Amino acid sequence: MSAPRCPEEFLSLAGRLAAAARAVAQRHFREDLPVEDKADESPVTRADREAETAMRELIAAAHPDHGIHGEEFGVENAGAEFVWVLDPIDGTKRFITGNPLFGCLVALLQGGRPILGLIDMPILEERWLGASGQATTFTDRKGTREARVRPCAGLAAATVLATSPEMFMGDDAPAFARLRGAAKLTLYGGDCFNYGLLASGFSDIVVEANLAPYDHLAHAPIVTGAGGVMTDWQGRPTSLETDGRVLCAGDPACHAEALSLLQSA
Known part of the structure; x- marks a missing residue:
């Protein structure tokens, strides 16, 4: 039996989260931003924090009962049935060195398992969206179409x-x-x-x-x-x-x- 389809409202919200993070990343890309080192020695910038803040505000407005697990500001309401997992800038080392191959990651967990995932590439303006009960889509400047893996002989x-x-x-x-x-x-x-x-x-x-x-x-x-x-x-x-x-x-x-x-x- 196929998995139940992810609710449309969650798909829509995921898109808005990615759009908010993309706007922040595009605004700050190749700017002279101060870079801090976190406890694990990974870098972080104002752009990482601004993007995650914008995403958290959208989730709180749409679904205040949902949990959030974010890279920059930690976990809140971890016991919720639905938990959003956010990486506002995945590849901060690339972001701070002017490399466009960084992205924004959005996942939605239900009962601890991912039912929705989104990869957004802010500078390339490309996006992959996958969710339970539907085929993965890829969107770029040419439009949206289905994404499919390829066979491999070994x-x-x-x-x-x-x-x-x-x-x-x-x-x-x-x-x-x-x-x-x-x-x-x-x-x-x-x-x-x-x-x-x-x-x-x-x-x-x-x-x-x-x-x-x-x-x-x-x-x-x-x-x-x-x-x-x-x-x-x-x-x-x-x-x-x-x-x-x-x-x-x-x-x-x-x-x-x-x-x-x-x-x-």
Whole structure:
């Protein structure tokens, strides 16, 4: 039985959240903004905080009973049935260095599981939207159309994307090395943009580690709604409990092959 369709009002609100964050990011892009270092040594700017503030205000006005889990201002009403997970600028390091390949991430969880995900690329003006009960869509200056993953004959023919090899530490490093060694091509960089490229059929695998919930929860509805597979490294659906290691593939057989390599002793 197919999943129930995500309510239209939630889809509409997700679009408004992304539009608000996009406006802030576009206004501040390539400005001389002060950059602070957070406790985890990741950078943050006034643009990150302004964007998340605008998004939180829209949620509070539309659904004051919903929870929010945001990168910049933490968690409120965590026990709500519906919780919005926000990363106002995913790829702040790119944003502060004038690189346009940063995005805004919006996820909506119901009972801890993602039912809606949105990737918005403010400077490219591109957007992927996935939600339960419907196909993923991709929107750019040409309009909106369905996004679909591509088939892959196996890892030997696969293009693998990851933000950085430095995210694979400890036992994750040899696991990633096995996967990288079996693939045809491995490319780094991209942050959230990688997941959109996979959903639109331009790559085969995205593998990452050391992610926070707001870094990955938007992606599962997008990838699965485009015909792909997204799990953690144990093959389980992603959720708030995911340990930060995720694996996406457009082709289910390719996903299974990659998962086996990640789990090999």
